[in-house]
Amino acid sequence: MNKEYYSVGVSWDKKLLRNRPVPQEVKILTKEFDEYMREYNSDTFMHIKNLHWLYDRIPSGLEGKLRYKDSTWDYMHAVYFRFGMIAAVSERVKKVLEETDVSKDEYVLKPITIQGCEGPYYLMFISTISDSELIYSHSTFDGYGVEGIVQFSSYEERIKVDDIGVRNIYLPDSYRSRDIIKLQSSPVVYFSKKLFDAFEMNKIKGYEFTHWTGLTLNFL
Numbered sequence: 001m002n003k004e005y006y007s008v009g010v011s012w013d014k015k016l017l018r019n020r021p022v023p024q025e026v027k028i029l030t031k032e033f034d035e036y037m038r039e040y041n042s043d044t045f046m047h048i049k050n051l052h053w054l055y056d057r058i059p060s061g062l063e064g065k066l067r068y069k070d071s072t073w074d075y076m077h078a079v080y081f082r083f084g085m086i087a088a089v090s091e092r093v094k095k096v097l098e099e100t101d102v103s104k105d106e107y108v109l110k111p112i113t114i115q116g117c118e119g120p121y122y123l124m125f126i127s128t129i130s131d132s133e134l135i136y137s138h139s140t141f142d143g144y145g146v147e148g149i150v151q152f153s154s155y156e157e158r159i160k161v162d163d164i165g166v167r168n169i170y171l172p173d174s175y176r177s178r179d180i181i182k183l184q185s186s187p188v189v190y191f192s193k194k195l196f197d198a199f200e201m202n203k204i205k206g207y208e209f210t211h212w213t214g215l216t217l218n219f220l
Contacts, residue, residue: 005181005190005217008199010077010087011208024206025067025077026088026114026121032059037082044184045159047083048130054084055108055125062112062123064088071117075206078123086182086189087124088112093204094122100198106180129175131155131166131184135220138170141185158185168216176219188215 010023017023028034036059040050047054064078078088094109109122132155140149143164152158165185175181181190191199196209 004193004196006193006196006209007188007215008191008195008207008209009189010075011206013208016073016206020068022067023077024070024073025079026064026112026123027067027079028112028123029063029065030059030061033062034080041083044083047128048184051084051128055110058110062110063115064112064121065115066117069116071114073206074204084125084128084182085123086126089122089124091120091122092202093124094120096195096198096202096204100179100194102179102195106178126180126182126189129171129181129183131158133171133175134166134183135170135172138168138218138220139166140168141165142167166215168218170218170220173219181217186215190217 010025012023036057040057041047041054066076074090074092076088078085089109097107097109106127108125108127110125112121112123113119114121134155136152136154136158140151141158141161141164142149149167150164152161158164165187166183169183169186171181171183179192179195182188191209199207199209
C-alpha cells in the first residue's frame with residue numbers, strides 16, 4: 001500500500017511559544033551520556049557503523065531539565081543534538097506509538113527523569129537508514145562543497161564527498177511499509193500517514209508536520 005509521509009519536528013507555532021524565543025527542550029544532564037555519545041556517535045558514519053548496538057548500551061539513569069517551566073509539552077527538542085536522537089517525548093507519545101503498532105525495530109525510547117516533573121519521559125531515537133540503501137541511479141544530492149545537483153554511482157563514491165545531503169530520496173520498495181523513515185544524509189524525519197493521523201487524533205502537543213519542499217521521498 002502506498003503511504004503518504006510527512007516530515008515531523010518540534011513546533012515553532014507562536015501560540016505554543018507565547019513570548020518565548022524557542023520551543024520547549026529537555027537538556028540532558030547526565031555526563032556519562034555525553035561521554036558515551038562523543039566516543040561512539042560523533043558523526044554520521046560512526047552512527048551507522050555502531051547502530052546495531054549503539055542504543056542498547058546507552059547509560060541508564062538519565063536525568064534532564066526543561067528549558068522553561070511548562071510540563072504540558074509531549075514532543076520536545078532534546079539537547080544537545082546527537083545523531084539518531086530526534087526528540088524528548090512524554091508517555092502519551094509512547095502510547096500512540098504502541099497503539100498504532102509502530103515496529104520496535106524503527107524506534108527506541110530511553111527513560112529520562114526530568115527535574116520537577118512527574119513523567120515518565122523518554123529520549124526518542126530512531127533506526128537511521130544507511131545511505132548504502134539508496135537507489136543511486138535515481139537519487140540526487142546537493143550541499144556544501146559541491147555546485148548544483150549531483151549524482152553518485154554507488155555508496156562508495158558518495159562517502160568520498162563531505163558535507164553533502166540527499167535531495168531526492170529513492171529507496172527500495174521494501175521500505176514503503178515503515179512508519180518512521182530517517183536517512184543518514186538527510187535532516188528530515190518522516191512519519192507515515194498512520195502516525196500523522198494518530199498524533200492529530202490524540203492532540204499531541206509540541207510537534208508539527210510539514211511537507212518538506214526541498215526534498216522528495218520515493219520508492220522503487
